[in-house]
Amino acid sequence: MQSAMASPPVPPESFTPQPLSAWRECAHCGLVSHLPTRRPGFVADCPRCAQALWPMQRRHHSFPLACAVAALLFYLFAVLAPFLEIEAYGRFSLARLTTGPAELIAQGFGAVAALVFAVTLIFPAAKLGILIITLSGLELLPKPWLRALFRWYEPLSPWAMLDVYLLGFLVAYTRLTATALVHLDTALYALIGCMLAGAAADGSLDHEAIWSSLDSSTPGPTAPEAGAISCHRCHGLFTALPGDRCPRCTTILHPRRAHALSRGWSLTLAAAFLYIPANIYPFMAVTKLARTQDFTIMHGIIELAEVGLWPLALLVFFASITIPLMKLLTMGYILTATQQGHTEALLLRTRAWRILDLIGRWSMIDVFMVSILVALLRFGQFASVRAELGALCFAAVVVLTMFAVSEFDPRLMWDAARKDDTP
Ligand SMILES: [Zn+2]
Ligand SMILES: [Zn+2]
Structure with missing residues (x-):
């Protein structure tokens, strides 16, 4: 692949953004490369930081569409059917997916309830809906509508957390089997089906191919000129002015994400502040x-660990203690190094940021575990679980650190290092 360094934007004469369809700016390091022609099965990587620029899929759009429809059917079933039944001390209780959030509201934790409800029920459904409407409407619906809809697919993805929820369920289930008789119900299997079919749809989706079939603008010049800006939503590259709207997805174009450093700092510091009460205050109160x-x-x-569930203890330790702490320390280092224009370990820092972006959502395991336990153990003085202040602080830490990572623009590290190069 050919490549060229991104030049600082200079206002072009024409004010209408023009697509540079054959070129792509790496969203992680800012290197502008020439995209190869489509070769099914081939992954076009950034030559500098190895971020996948275009994973070209072998399958036709109908495959991810079929997977998404299957996932939606599983989802509807999972919402309607009971999830778990539990028998303890001669009493019986039944939980649906919505029972956890409802119980959290009753206990006065509306914010945690809203978060759990959104990431387990609303966002997964919204993601499937967007995919189904876009793929089935490619030939039928007006393209501006589909572009306005499809631009939300990628930002929603990390917030659709059925996979993390199932792991949280596994932890809750293992805890419960010690005190009660738990019956797994049909909704659980439907949820697993939904997660697998959704992952298959995701994995076989060719974003770039969809964007190019939604694109009705005529390609502009064949090489990036000064003033090329890439869109952080749809990743297209355009000759445009900062503040113009992306001609593909209508996002406002900025050469780099606006206020990335100050937002990164304020979110990281807020999360660091809440990390202390999240660990000091009780997370939940169990009555037996x-x-x-x-x-x-x-x-x-x-x-x-005491009851011998070492693998689960390690998993929760990693997800709840290590990942949030790692995110806070790494973001602190990345932000400081960027501000001071450090040139060393650029590739390492870019990879560290990429890993944080990928694993951040798995910290939600403990929040989901509490939402499942409060839904199931509702036997008053015999056995019950209450969420406590620590759960609220911890949920806030997870959300804030996820935003701290995603609001930061890793290309700034490369820009800062380059500024230091040229006196
Ligand atoms: Zn790169
Ligand atoms: Zn765009």
Whole structure:
């Protein structure tokens, strides 16, 4: 692949953004490369930081469409059917996917309830809906509509957390089997089906091919000129002025994400501040036979280890303690290094940022575990679970760190290093 360094935008004479369809700016390091012609099965990588620029799919659009329809059917079934049944102390309780959020609201944790409801029910459905409407409407519906719709597919993806929810369920289930008889119900299998079919749709989707079939503008010059700006939503490259709208997806174009450093800092610092109460305050209170015990995150992990569930204890330790701490420290380092224009370890920092972006969502395991436990153990003085303040602080830490990572623009690291090069 040919490549050229991105030049700082100079206002072109024409004010209408022009697509540079054959070129792409790497969203992670800012290198502008020439995209190869479509070769099914081939992945076009950024020559500098190895970020996949265009994973070309072998399958026709109808395959991800069929997978998404199957996932939606599984989803509808999972929402309607019971999820788990539990029998303890001669009492019986049944939970649906919506029981957890409803119970959290009743306990006064509306914000946690809204978060769980959104990432397990609304966003997965919205993602499937967008995919089905876009793929089935390619020939039928007006392209501006589809472009306005499809631009939300990628930003929604990390927030559709059925996979993380299932892992949270696994932790809750293993805890419950110690005290009660738990029956897995049909909705659980439907949820697994939904997650697998959704992953197949995601994996076989060719974003670039969809954007080019939605694109009605005529390609502009064949090489990037000064003033080329890439869109952070649809990744197209255009000759445009900062503040123009992307001709493909109507996002406002900025050479780099606006206020990336200050937003990155404020979100990281807010998360660091909340990380302390999230670990000090109890996460949940468990009542068993009229005796109530408070659990912090660490207590929960120790309890799992004490009953011999080492793999689960390690998993929760990694997801709830290590990942958030790693995100805070790494973001602090990345932000400081960018501000000071460090030139060393650019590739390493870019990869570290990419890993943070990928794994951040898995910290939600503990929040989901609490939402499942409060939904199931509702036997008053015999056995019940209450969410506590720590759960709210921890959920806020996860959301803030996810935004801290995604609001930062890793290309700024490369820009800052280059500025230092040229006196
Ligand atoms: Zn790159
Ligand atoms: Zn765009």
